[in-house]
Amino acid sequence: MSEIFPELPYVKYEGNETKNLLSFKYYNPKEKIKGQSMEEILRFSVAYWHSFCNNGSDPFGAGTLTKPWDGIEDPLKHAQKKAEGAFEFMDKLGVNYFCFHDRDIAPAGKSLKESNHNLDTIKEVVKKLMEEKKIKLLWGTANLFEHPRYANGAATSNNSEVFAYAAAQVKKALEVTNYLEGKNYVFWGGREGYETLLNTNMSLEQDNLARFFSMAVDHAEKIGFNGQFLIEPKPMEPTKHQYDFDIANVLSFLRKYDLDDYFKVNIEANHATLAGHTFQHELRLARINNSLGSIDINQGDPQLGWDTDQFPSNIYMTTLAMYEILNNGGISPGGLNFDAKVRRSSIEPIDIMYGHILGMDTYARGLKIANELIKDRALENFIKERYKSYDKGLGLRIKDGKEDFDSLEKYVLDQYTENKKDSGRQEMLELILNQYIFETR
Numbered sequence: 001m002s003e004i005f006p007e008l009p010y011v012k013y014e015g016n017e018t019k020n021l022l023s024f025k026y027y028n029p030k031e032k033i034k035g036q037s038m039e040e041i042l043r044f045s046v047a048y049w050h051s052f053c054n055n056g057s058d059p060f061g062a063g064t065l066t067k068p069w070d071g072i073e074d075p076l077k078h079a080q081k082k083a084e085g086a087f088e089f090m091d092k093l094g095v096n097y098f099c100f101h102d103r104d105i106a107p108a109g110k111s112l113k114e115s116n117h118n119l120d121t122i123k124e125v126v127k128k129l130m131e132e133k134k135i136k137l138l139w140g141t142a143n144l145f146e147h148p149r150y151a152n153g154a155a156t157s158n159n160s161e162v163f164a165y166a167a168a169q170v171k172k173a174l175e176v177t178n179y180l181e182g183k184n185y186v187f188w189g190g191r192e193g194y195e196t197l198l199n200t201n202m203s204l205e206q207d208n209l210a211r212f213f214s215m216a217v218d219h220a221e222k223i224g225f226n227g228q229f230l231i232e233p234k235p236m237e238p239t240k241h242q243y244d245f246d247i248a249n250v251l252s253f254l255r256k257y258d259l260d261d262y263f264k265v266n267i268e269a270n271h272a273t274l275a276g277h278t279f280q281h282e283l284r285l286a287r288i289n290n291s292l293g294s295i296d297i298n299q300g301d302p303q304l305g306w307d308t309d310q311f312p313s314n315i316y317m318t319t320l321a322m323y324e325i326l327n328n329g330g331i332s333p334g335g336l337n338f339d340a341k342v343r344r345s346s347i348e349p350i351d352i353m354y355g356h357i358l359g360m361d362t363y364a365r366g367l368k369i370a371n372e373l374i375k376d377r378a379l380e381n382f383i384k385e386r387y388k389s390y391d392k393g394l395g396l397r398i399k400d401g402k403e404d405f406d407s408l409e410k411y412v413l414d415q416y417t418e419n420k421k422d423s424g425r426q427e428m429l430e431l432i433l434n435q436y437i438f439e440t441r
């Protein structure tokens, strides 16, 4: 079969001496780190929607990015050629996973029946390509935000018929994900939120969202889907307030509705910063709550302040993200999904390849630096020392639940001494972090 992207090469690891920009300088898939290969640790995934569906349109102007399948009028032939192009691209890039929304791989029809038929046709094409190129499905999801019926939300719509439609759509997306042996299934709350509380029954909407998630869990059991369910928090966009605002919010929601055994989180870098957190903060909070499932890698633009979904290039962010992931014991069955797109003026397919290479190398380098930081206990030793008052005596008794307000008051009255030598040493620690970033080989 002739190539769909003849201008795109197979991207290989060439080491950091090379001048070839279409090669990896740091991402060496087979290189071992703590007994595991880089590809096994990083589990990179390409996002079907950004790389193969996005045409670069924005609220101010039409699409700018052209694709070899543009202009094919028959929607199924269009979807088939897109799938062939997608798998050729991913094969050339050397990633092992991809992610999709139902409507990315197969077009919506005029009815649910027609949409489902389209999905059933294209899932066979995708399955064959997956086998041929040895690329696996990291996660599937349903697009519950694009169609006008979802203007007021899907599971949190005021209209029960829309709730029903969303359920039917997720049922199918879950079945297709299962058929393609997806490792996870993601719920990003597309329009699950509100525009104004003046028209909103927040309590009913949140209860309904929980009912919806329970139905998904039940259906997964029915069809034998063993993948991990993930919720992807985002504070705003498209709604003014999204219910899955951030990790803290999602964890409390899951606990309230007894869903915490069934769901972990898919954390997106740009969503974290939109919520006013660092990416590392969200990863840490999920990690210490045993809820870190998968991540969407990208970055925002601090001056713009919206979900710009740029390819990750910030080595501080990737180092600290990998620091959390390594301390989590890895991310599998999740992975690092490129929820990232090229700028509207980067108009050629090769720009999408540059974007992925940029991100993969920045994460591979971050992985190596984080591994060194952990190996040398460069931060851990300081932290351990900083909290040593909880290792014995009073602190240990507090930890063990052996103290109360009376006993603590007595302690302070009898024995308390001001501790004046307790610097947090932030600047020194930032110096150490920089040393590792500059000097790790």
Ligand code: XUL
Residues within 6 Å of the ligand: 101, 141, 186, 188, 232, 234, 268, 296, 307, 339
């Ligand atoms: C939107 C977003 C989505 C989800 C999948 O901000 O991140 O692409 O990752 O629905």
Ligand code: CO
Residues within 6 Å of the ligand: 188, 232, 268, 296, 339
């Ligand atoms: Co995302």
